[in-house]
Amino acid sequence: MSLIILKIGGSVITEKSSISRAKDAEIDRISNEIVSFKKDSDSQLILVHGAGSFGHPQAMKYRLNEGFDAKGAYLTHVSVKELNSKVLESLNNAGAHALPVHPLSSCLLENGKIIDFQVGHIKVMIEKGIIPVLHGDVVMDRIKGALVLSGDRIIPHLAIALNASQIGAGSDVDGVLDNNDAVIKKITQYSFVDMRKNIKGSGSTDVTGGMLGKVSELLELANKGISSRIFNASRKGVVSRFLYGEDVGTLISDK
Amino acid sequence: MSLIILKIGGSVITEKSSISRAKDAEIDRISNEIVSFKKDSDSQLILVHGAGSFGHPQAMKYRLNEGFDAKGAYLTHVSVKELNSKVLESLNNAGAHALPVHPLSSCLLENGKIIDFQVGHIKVMIEKGIIPVLHGDVVMDRIKGALVLSGDRIIPHLAIALNASQIGAGSDVDGVLDNNDAVIKKITQYSFVDMRKNIKGSGSTDVTGGMLGKVSELLELANKGISSRIFNASRKGVVSRFLYGEDVGTLISDK
Numbered sequence: 395m396s397l398i399i400l401k402i403g404g405s406v407i408t409e410k411s412s413i414s415r416a417k418d419a420e421i422d423r424i425s426n427e428i429v430s431f432k433k434d435s436d437s438q439l440i441l442v443h444g445a446g447s448f449g450h451p452q453a454m455k456y457r458l459n460e461g462f463d464a465k466g467a468y469l470t471h472v473s474v475k476e477l478n479s480k481v482l483e484s485l486n487n488a489g490a491h492a493l494p495v496h497p498l499s500s501c502l503l504e505n506g507k508i509i510d511f512q513v514g515h516i517k518v519m520i521e522k523g524i525i526p527v528l529h530g531d532v533v534m535d536r537i538k539g540a541l542v543l544s545g546d547r548i549i550p551h552l553a554i555a556l557n558a559s560q561i562g563a564g565s566d567v568d569g570v571l572d573n574n575d576a577v578i579k580k581i582t583q584y585s586f587v588d589m590r591k592n593i594k595g596s597g598s599t600d601v602t603g604g605m606l607g608k609v610s611e612l613l614e615l616a617n618k619g620i621s622s623r624i625f626n627a628s629r630k631g632v633v634s635r636f637l638y639g640e641d642v643g644t645l646i647s648d649k
Numbered sequence: 650m651s652l653i654i655l656k657i658g659g660s661v662i663t664e665k666s667s668i669s670r671a672k673d674a675e676i677d678r679i680s681n682e683i684v685s686f687k688k689d690s691d692s693q694l695i696l697v698h699g700a701g702s703f704g705h706p707q708a709m710k711y712r713l714n715e716g717f718d719a720k721g722a723y724l725t726h727v728s729v730k731e732l733n734s735k736v737l738e739s740l741n742n743a744g745a746h747a748l749p750v751h752p753l754s755s756c757l758l759e760n761g762k763i764i765d766f767q768v769g770h771i772k773v774m775i776e777k778g779i780i781p782v783l784h785g786d787v788v789m790d791r792i793k794g795a796l797v798l799s800g801d802r803i804i805p806h807l808a809i810a811l812n813a814s815q816i817g818a819g820s821d822v823d824g825v826l827d828n829n830d831a832v833i834k835k836i837t838q839y840s841f842v843d844m845r846k847n848i849k850g851s852g853s854t855d856v857t858g859g860m861l862g863k864v865s866e867l868l869e870l871a872n873k874g875i876s877s878r879i880f881n882a883s884r885k886g887v888v889s890r891f892l893y894g895e896d897v898g899t900l901i902s903d904k
Binding site (some may be wrong): 462494495497512518523533534536539540 | 737749751
């Protein structure tokens with residue numbers, strides 16, 4: 395049984411410039427793409443979504459990554475859970491069976507590193523055809539008190555613990571872009587060495603952190619046999635095409 | 650550092666005869682009693698609440714304890730989480746720092762038995778002065794798919810894993826009653842042998858299941874050195890008196 399982990403970035407499903415504003419129509423569109431595929435296929439599926447304009451404003455206001463703040467942790471968690479509830483409602487309305495898994499309740503960090511992430515219940519969910527839906531969240535940390543754990547950081551942990559076959563990272567760009575804004579079709583650890591400097595934004599450390607960091611993390615998974623694709627989930631039909639195994643966005647693979 | 654685990658029954662904070670109707674004023678009253686104590690004391694505190702008219706109607710409609718039902722599991726979880734959000738909001742408004750821990754996200758059953766319940770994050774919360782708030786919930790089960798796990802079943806597991814010093818079980822009765830409706834002040838494993846038949850309702854297995862079962866479970870904890878009290882949380886001030894160590898309701902102890 396193959397397991398796909400699908401990440402949908404916060405920018406795809408929320409208005410990043412507002413506070414706690416969801417793109418309801420986009421959430422419903424993606425739910426329908428997921429449900430159509432799920433009815434066709436016996437692949438297991440886990441969905442991880444970003445927080446976008448839910449959670450981030452609260453996490454910034456209370457400076458959660460500078461130090462522990464109990465009220466900030468509470469308000470951030472309430473906000474990301476509100477977005478998660480919308481995603482769950484949309485998926486279940488579209489005909490999927492989906493259940494939430496909140497990182498605050500299932501995960502523990504030590505100095506920012508995941509040291510415990512329960513997956514036993516997630517295993518039972520996917521075996522039962524249920525889509526577990528996780529999200530970026532505030533999470534307790536044995537040293538720091540509480541920190542923000544992004545959806546992107548959850549993915550590698552789940553992928554290895556549950557032996558995923560493929561990862562899809564849906565954002566609002568068409569894939570990994572080169573300096574001419576063309577999508578790089580494929581990256582392997584060998585091609586990455588030369589290609590690295592041609593990746594758009596690699597000159598500015600700020601922008602790079604995002605895409606170069608993501609590619610590096612996904613290359614590590616590729617070395618363990620878990621390939622991934624970075625694609626544009628804001629374009630209609632692309633999530634569906636990824637799920638059906640089509641050649642969308644940038645493939646990150648070990649061969 | 651002493652740890653108190655406080656259970657508040659679903660009948661105390663919800664209208665049991667309605668569907669999904671919270672007793673908001675009662676929730677606020679109990680929050681205030683908890684917060685006043687917490688400001689006075691450096692005791693650590695965990696709150697576990699029942700589901701009452703949240704969750705139970707959905708769990709019954711979809712017969713969750715007869716067999717797996719993904720939609721029923723989803724709707725039950727959404728409902729109990731709604732009640733949990735109200736409790737959290739009330740506590741935080743009253744000035745406590747409180748965070749939710751959802752059993753669906755942190756617990757795994759096998760044939761109804763808890764085989765995994767993450768407590769690492771709960772430990773960090775209580776060390777930081779945060780009140781973790783758990784609740785009766787639908788939980789994944791490796792054999793049965795998903796089952797309802799009551800707040801009462803969570804307590805012994807947490808008490809042992811976190812080495813609690815005392816447990817308070819707040820319901821809507823004044824304690825363990827004898828056949829004359831008088832509160833039995835104290836039960837030990839030795840007194841229980843003779844007292845058992847005098848406990849109100851012990852003739853009818855139906856009613857008994859509740860109180861006798863609860864007393865038996867708490868006696869097991871008493872044998873491990875964790876005493877508990879069963880008291881009436883619907884009466885104003887009794888939660889507070891329990892927290893301050895007063896002699897309310899029925900004490901269940903090993904000596």
